[in-house]
Amino acid sequence: MTTPASLAQSFPHGIAGLLASNTTADSVRFNQKCLSATASIINEATLSSGAPITQLTVDDISNQISTSTNTLFLCCYESPAAMTKMADNFAIESHRVHVVSSTTHDVHYGNRLMTSLTNQVGLDPNRSNYAVYSMVHTMGIDANWKTSNIQGRQIDHSPIKLAPPANGDFGFKSAVSFIKKNELFYLQFNAISLKYSSNNWGDNSLIYTVNGEAKITDTNGNEVDVVCHHSLFPIGVG
Structure with missing residues (x-):
């Protein structure tokens, strides 16, 4: 299971990101606008055994992905910079x-x-x-x-x-x-x-x-x- 301790071990220099605050049992809404059609999901399997990074489809309107939120994982996606x-x-x-x-x-x-x-x-x-x-x-x-x-x-x-x-x-x-x-x-x-x-x-x-x-x-x-x-x-x- 991915935990803060396992993430700290995998990324000893830290991670720059935001904790998603808009979540339900089966979805995560991003804090920033996602420009890409998919988001990369990094979880325990990726960190411990080198499993392929999962790509999940992003809903362009609701700016969210459908996935279980009972585990800790990282979402990586492209978003526009502040103007x-x-x-x-x-x-x-x-x-x-x-x-x-x-x-x-x-x-x-x-x-x-x-x-x-x-x-x-x-x-x-x-x-x-x-x-x-x-x-x-x-x-x-x-x-x-x-x-x-x-x-x-x-x-x-x-x-x-x-x-x-x-x-x-x-x-x-x-x-x-x-x-x-x-x-x-x-x-x-x-x-x-x-x-x-x-x-x-x-x-x-x-x-x-x-x-x-x-x-x-x-x-x-x-x-x-x-x-x-x-x-x-x-x-x-x-």
Whole structure:
């Protein structure tokens, strides 16, 4: 049987990974989005007798494998790297701000950005909940061209158009703008995680501004994350 002691013996220099928290008696949901069709399973037979590594099919929508979870094993799979990092809120350089929202399982339509901003992996196969844009009514900036938290001067937008999710109960929305650091342009994301409950997303059509990360309570009473991130790499020269 695979145990922490046997893993330590097999990998004396340690293992970099995450303990899967979403498990049932017959399935494991991954903490990160799996990009491959299969995942490699390393268990006691692999470690003790050199048995072939098992390949299990990954459900692209639910991001999980079907297998018994009454033993300890390692799941190895390909996942996308983060594309943003937490940052302080900068003065914006753009004269227009866009608001995008998504709940999708598809990495081409918002899933990768969602995971990078909220550490949640979208599970929704509903195509109408791919990258969805909302019209900005008020820019909401202060005298220093930073997005504002002053009541009545925040970024407000038309109601998000996300339908009830077909799978999962979470998503995100974010204002996207340009900022400048060291004469280079980056994208700034003022984002809020969304949770579906009481037959709605609990969203009040406002964007909140923080340095790094904070918590707010949505209109359904759920505690959700508010973050400010910048793109990892510059997108232009200022």
